[in-house]
Amino acid sequence: QxxxxxxxxxxxxxxxxxxxxxxxxxxxxxxxxxxxxxxxxxxxxxxxxxxxxxxxxxxxxxxxxxxxxxxxxxxxxxxxxxxxxxxxxxxxxSQAEQLDTQRWFSQALSAEKSGSAGAVSDAVEDQPESFSQVINLLMATSIGRPxxxxxxxxxxxxxxxxx
Known part of the structure; x- marks a missing residue:
């Protein structure tokens, strides 16, 4: 590897x-x-x-x-x-690569939604904004370094x- x-x-x-x-x-x-x-x-x-x-x-x-x-x-x-x-x-x-990935992922999630990635995106978009923010935060912070x-x-x- x-x-x-x-x-x-x-x-x-x-x-x-x-x-x-x-x-x-x-x-x-x-x-x-x-x-x-x-x-x-x-x-x-x-x-x-x-x-x-x-x-x-x-x-x-x-x-x-x-x-x-x-x-x-x-x-x-x-x-x-x-x-x-x-x-x-x-x-x-590395930790630097982890932070870069989290930052990129967070920016990608917070960008304007120009299209749909399917049922999951639709379900998240149908929720209140705070729910979407929580989901995005959970997804971005789940990128760890086990x-x-x-x-x-x-x-x-x-x-x-x-x-």
């Missing part, structure tokens, strides 16, 4: 627990295949605030980038951390080793 031209987001969340309490963090990697230039555009931001963007010429180079990628998920002291819970959500399109896949890991942290 990475070749659709939409941005696929990989959202990482982590919670480290230990004797001193818990610390949370997150990182995100966005991957978009540019259909025109036939390249993968990868944007990443991690818990350290490090943001980077790279353009990769092939799927093989993208796979290589993933193998070498090191994302900082949690900032803070590593001393005393016993376990880390990591969650990954794969989201089929994750396609979710993975979770609970990792034990060996003491005395570099993390």
């Amino acid at each position: 990475l070749g659709t031209g939409l941005t696929t987001s990989f959202a990482f969340e982590a919670t480290a627990r230990g004797a001193s309490g818990k610390v949370k963090g997150a990182a995100r990697v966005d991957v978009r295949y540019d259909l025109w230039d036939e390249v993968y555009i990868v944007t990443r931001i991690d818990a350290s605030g490090h943001a980077a963007r790279v353009t990769l010429p092939s799927f093989e180079r993208l796979a290589e980038w993933w193998r070498d990628a090191r994302l900082v998920l949690i900032r803070g002291p590593a001393a005393g951390v016993e376990t880390v819970d990591v969650r990954l959500k794969v989201i089929p399109f 994750s396609l896949l979710e993975y979770a890991w609970k990792l034990a942290v060996p003491q005395g080793k570099k993390r």
Whole structure:
């Protein structure tokens, strides 16, 4: 699904627990295949605030980038951390694409009605204006970003080793 031209987001969340309490963090990697230039555009931001963007010429180079990628998920002291819970959500399109789609859909629904799309449009048009506005709002806001896949890991942290 990475070749659709939409941005696929990989959202990482982590919670480290230990004797001193818990610390949370997150990182995100966005991957978009540019259909025109036939390249993968990868944007990443991690818990350290490090943001980077790279353009990769092939799927093989993208796979290589993933193998070498090191994302900082949690900032803070590593001393005393016993376990880390990591969650990954794969989201089929970016938040910006979601907002663009909602905006386009809302504008399309609020435009002058020049024709009919059938019985559903007729039923909505026969209702009071406020009813139509509620239906339009519900339809536009239903365009969400549910994750396609979710993975979770609970990792034990060996003491005395570099993390």
